[in-house]
Amino acid sequence: MAHTLHALRQAVAGPFHDVPVGVLEGRVTGLTGLSVSLSGMRDFTGVGDRVSIIGLDGRETEAEIVAFRGDTAIAMPFGALAGIGSGCRAMFRLYDQEQRRRRAGGTLVVSPLWQGRVIDPMGRPVDGKGPLPPGGEPCRLHAPPPEAGLRARLGPRIDLGVRVLNLFTTCREGQRLGLFAGSGVGKSTLMGMLARNTDCDVAVIALVGERGREVREFVEDDLGPEGLAKSVVVVATSDTSPLMRREAAYSAMAVAEYFRDQGKSVLLLMDSVTRFCQALREIGLSSGEPPATRGYPPSVFAELPRLLERAGPGLAGPDGKAGQITAMFSVLVEGDDHNEPVADAVRGILDGHVVLERRIAEAGRYPAVNVLRSLSRTVPGCNSVEENALTQEARTDLATWEDIQDMVRLGAYRAGNDPLTDKAIQVAPVIEGILKQSRQEKATIAASFDALRGALSASRTSR
Numbered sequence: 001m002a003h004t005l006h007a008l009r010q011a012v013a014g015p016f017h018d019v020p021v022g023v024l025e026g027r028v029t030g031l032t033g034l035s036v037s038l039s040g041m042r043d044f045t046g047v048g049d050r051v052s053i054i055g056l057d058g059r060e061t062e063a064e065i066v067a068f069r070g071d072t073a074i075a076m077p078f079g080a081l082a083g084i085g086s087g088c089r090a091m092f093r094l095y096d097q098e099q100r101r102r103r104a105g106g107t108l109v110v111s112p113l114w115q116g117r118v119i120d121p122m123g124r125p126v127d128g129k130g131p132l133p134p135g136g137e138p139c140r141l142h143a144p145p146p147e148a149g150l151r152a153r154l155g156p157r158i159d160l161g162v163r164v165l166n167l168f169t170t171c172r173e174g175q176r177l178g179l180f181a182g183s184g185v186g187k188s189t190l191m192g193m194l195a196r197n198t199d200c201d202v203a204v205i206a207l208v209g210e211r212g213r214e215v216r217e218f219v220e221d222d223l224g225p226e227g228l229a230k231s232v233v234v235v236a237t238s239d240t241s242p243l244m245r246r247e248a249a250y251s252a253m254a255v256a257e258y259f260r261d262q263g264k265s266v267l268l269l270m271d272s273v274t275r276f277c278q279a280l281r282e283i284g285l286s287s288g289e290p291p292a293t294r295g296y297p298p299s300v301f302a303e304l305p306r307l308l309e310r311a312g313p314g315l316a317g318p319d320g321k322a323g324q325i326t327a328m329f330s331v332l333v334e335g336d337d338h339n340e341p342v343a344d345a346v347r348g349i350l351d352g353h354v355v356l357e358r359r360i361a362e363a364g365r366y367p368a369v370n371v372l373r374s375l376s377r378t379v380p381g382c383n384s385v386e387e388n389a390l391t392q393e394a395r396t397d398l399a400t401w402e403d404i405q406d407m408v409r410l411g412a413y414r415a416g417n418d419p420l421t422d423k424a425i426q427v428a429p430v431i432e433g434i435l436k437q438s439r440q441e442k443a444t445i446a447a448s449f450d451a452l453r454g455a456l457s458a459s460r461t462s463r
Contacts, residue, residue, distance in 0.1 A: 020093040026073070028053065028088040034076055034242065035286040036063060038090045041073040048142065050106055051075055051092045055083030063090075064106075064243055067287035074287050078122070078243050108251055110258040111136030115202060118219060118233040121247035126235060127219075139258050141250040145309040152313040152322035155265070157382045161197020162190070163443035164369045164435045167452055168391055169354050169376040170383055170445070173265055174313040174324035177376065178273075178346050180331045180338055181356035187330055188214070189439055190356070190367045191269050192222025194328060195231055197442045201264040203231040206252030209245045209275030212237040222439075238275075242286075245279035253310050260314045260323035268311055268325050274332040277304065277342045293341045301345055308349050328354075352376035365436050372399055390452055394431055396420075401428035430455045 026040030036053065045051070045065055053061045053075075061084065063075040077084070108123050111133055118127035125132050155173025160166055171177060181187040195203045205223070207215060215235055219228060232255050236248035249270060256268045270276075277300050284297035292298050311327035329350065331343050338355065347353050354374045361368035372395065380388060401424040407413045408425060415422055434451045437443060 020095055022094040024092040024094055026051075026090040026092070028084060028086055028090060029072065030086060031081060031084065033286050034081070034282060035066070036075045036077065036081070036084060037069075038065075038073040038075055039071065041065070041090070041092060042068075042071045044094060045073055045092055048106075049092065051090050053077065053084055054089045054091070056085050056088060057083040059083055066283055069288070076241070076243050076283060076286060078241055078247070080241070106141045106247075107138040108141055108254050109136040110139050110255050112259070112262075114232045114255070116229050116231070118215075118235060119251075121234060121236050121244050121251040123251070137258065139254040141247065141254050143254065143257065143310065145306070146313075146315050150315050152316035152320060152324075154313060154378060155324045157445065158265070158326055159197075159199040159445045160194060161199070161442045161444070162193055162367060163437050163448045163451070164367055164371065165194075165354065166443065166445045166448040167435075168369075168371045168395070169352055169374050170379050171326065171352075171376055172378045172382050173326050175352065175376070175378055176308065176311050176327040176329065176350045178331055178343075178350045178353040179328050179356065180333055180343055180347075180353055182333055182358055185356045185358050185361040185368050186366050187271065187332075187356060188218055188222050191271060191328065191330065192218065192224070192227060193367070193437075193439060194267065195223055195269060196227035198267045198326075199265075200267040200326065201230070202256075202259045203227065203267040203269065204252050204256040204259070205231055205233045206248050206268075206270040207233065207235045207237075208248045208270065208272060209238045209279065210235060210271070212239065242279040242282035245275060246283065249273075249276045249307060253307060256325045256327075257310065257314075260325045263321075263323045266323065266325045268327040270327070270329045272330040272332045273304075273308075273346055274330075274334075274342050276307070296341055301341075304342075304345055305349050308346070351378065365432060367435075367437060369435070371395065371435070372402065387449055390449065390456060393456055394427075394452060397424045397427050398431060400424035427455060427458075430458070 024044050026038045028036055029039045030037040047065055049065050051063050051065065053063055055061060061077045061079045063077040065073050065075045067074040113133040117125060117129065117132060120126050154175055158171050158173045160171060179187060195205060219233060223231065234248050234252040236244045252270060256266045259266045277296065280300045280303055281296050284299050285291065289297035289299060308329065311325040313324050314322040316322050329346060331346050333343050334340055352375050355370045356368045357370040360370060400420055404413060404421050434455060
């Protein structure tokens with residue numbers, strides 16, 4: 001036995017081969033909740049390795065090792081557990097060390113011809129348009145972020161095509177923003193507008209844990225033919241396994257990195273980080289981790305920055321330039337609580353936040369962005385002095401109007417008591433009108449600032 005193990009280790013440590021050097025077989029020894037216990041996997045497998053389990057019905061199910069308990073490997077299947085029982089065979093393909101490093105955590109073969117297609121996290125088409133074009137480049141699903149000291153700087157200002165975002169959360173190429181919203185406040189519509197209108201080369205959209213019936217609605221109504229033509233959509237619906245929902249985020253990131261490494265400007269939209277974290281929670285609890293903050297195990301908050309930090313600028317070339325991933329990560333705030341653990345952690349990692357508010361949506365103003373609670377950390381450096389002055393003046397007017405509007409409606413405020421309040425009463429409704437934008441409308445940065453400039457100039461002239 002010792003001689004056999006030594007020979008197998010020597011083969012695995014041998015020269016590079018693109019084919020397995022052997023197959024390690026184990027057995028299913030138990031099933032608990034969402035996880036499967038496997039024997040016979042020690043010495044040659046680690047966390048993140050993928051095994052194939054042959055069910056009692058002969059069906060082969062791929063699974064990932066998520067933990068070890070003594071000599072037993074704990075794996076979670078990407079598909080359903082139906083048909084898997086105690087004693088079923090499990091197979092792990094052995095590769096040489098170089099190939100093993102390349103395959104660690106799984107790979108996805110990405111092709112530039114994927115634009116316009118809807119796929120699942122395993123790279124299989126789900127749009128009914130036939131198989132994906134052959135060819136492509138294998139990309140690591142769990143690649144590390146680029147080295148901090150070697151990354152390029154953020155790129156120039158990017159036109160998002162949405163007036164309220166261009167004005168009050170102006171964004172640069174490679175910036176990462178969080179989109180914080182409760183359910184039913186127009187988040188999907190806004191993401192569709194961004195995919196269609198943003199001035200980028202490619203859009204990559206991850207729908208993590210989305211309702212099955214809403215996938216076609218998003219693709220056909222919110223995204224539309226124009227947005228889909230330059231997009232790659234990665235979908236894992238809410239009925240899929242937690243591993244598939246987790247992989248949807250990693251697959252979308254791998255696709256975005258592929259295009260970024262070609263020097264392109266990529267827009268990454270992920271809906272939502274909350275469902276990604278819920279999938280991580282299911283995986284962590286099934287592998288034996290203790291629950292911590294609101295039931296989330298500690299590994300969730302360790303995994304978040306590993307994913308989010310992969311977005312942004314790529315490695316700088318000799319000229320200092322690089323491809324960029326401009327990212328919008330939506331966070332579904334539970335009960336409109338913007339201080340719940342996931343929202344709080346994401347806000348601390350990203351470069352700004354956009355808050356969609358139910359009160360504004362109920363008043364009929366879409367996109368329902370709360371300007372006063374939204375922030376882009378790059379605004380002072382990417383706008384001109386005059387543009388910064390305009391947005392600051394507008395924020396002051398909107399803040400004053402928010403404080404005084406109840407008194408005005410009750411008739412408790414008398415005009416002429418305070419010049420700043422008088423101005424806010426006059427100009428704030430005009431600014432609110434500017435911020436309204438229909439789903440089909442596109443607003444450039446220049447046109448957005450022209451509209452705001454005109455509204456504020458008119459208020460000064462009338463005083």
